[in-house]
Amino acid sequence: MFHSWLHQIALILYVGAVVGLWVLLLPSVSALDKFEDRVHFLSRGLKLYNPLQVGALGVLLFTGAFQLTDLKAALRETFLKHIGYNLGVKLFFVFVLVIFSVYQAMGIGHRFVKRYETGEPITPQEVHAVTRRLLTAHWCILILVVITTWLGLTLR
Numbered sequence: 001m002f003h004s005w006l007h008q009i010a011l012i013l014y015v016g017a018v019v020g021l022w023v024l025l026l027p028s029v030s031a032l033d034k035f036e037d038r039v040h041f042l043s044r045g046l047k048l049y050n051p052l053q054v055g056a057l058g059v060l061l062f063t064g065a066f067q068l069t070d071l072k073a074a075l076r077e078t079f080l081k082h083i084g085y086n087l088g089v090k091l092f093f094v095f096v097l098v099i100f101s102v103y104q105a106m107g108i109g110h111r112f113v114k115r116y117e118t119g120e121p122i123t124p125q126e127v128h129a130v131t132r133r134l135l136t137a138h139w140c141i142l143i144l145v146v147i148t149t150w151l152g153l154t155l156r
Contacts, residue, residue, distance in 0.1 A: 003070070007063035014056035015145060021049055022138050026131055035124055042127065043116040046109040054105045057098065064094075064152075083155055090151035097144040104137040 025045040032038045068087070072079045112130050115122060 003063045003066045007060060007067060010056050010059035010063060011149070014053065014060055017049060017053045017056060018138065018141055018145065021045075021053075021134065022142075025049065026135060029127075029131065035127075039116060039122055039127060042131070043113050047113050050105040050109045050113070053101060057101050061094070061098070086151060086155055090148060090155065093144055093148045093151065097141065097148055100137055100140045100144060104134060104141065108133050108137065 025042070029038050029042045029045070032041060071083075075082055108130060112122075
């Protein structure tokens with residue numbers, strides 16, 4: 001029961017972080033007038049977003065695995081017959097979701113924050129490219145979240 005609640009809380013945090021990036025952070029960055037303010041605000045927002053997104057996703061993965069282990073113990077030899085195919089499809093989409101999420105948080109966001117914190121010069125074109133890549137990865141993540149959540153509900 002604890003794993004189920006923790007799984008749902010992690011799902012809410014993860015989806016909230018992903019939606020928050022799209023609804024709050026990126027529009028706020030584009031609304032700022034001064035370029036230096038945009039870079040600073042984007043860096044501060046991503047510094048909070050990156051560990052929240054990756055951490056919530058990690059808790060989500062582990063609690064899902066714990067629930068799956070309990071289900072496997074309960075179903076025993078009929079486990080694959082009951083949910084094998086649906087679980088395989090869901091795990092494929094989860095794998096792709098993890099790839100996109102880590103790419104967004106670490107490959108785009110973390111690299112940008114590190115460049116800003118080390119004092120490297122950042123041009124307006126680079127900020128535009130970072131926000132465009134964040135948004136592109138974001139749409140892929142949202143689609144994958146909907147698919148994996150729906151597949152997870154069908155496993156119940």
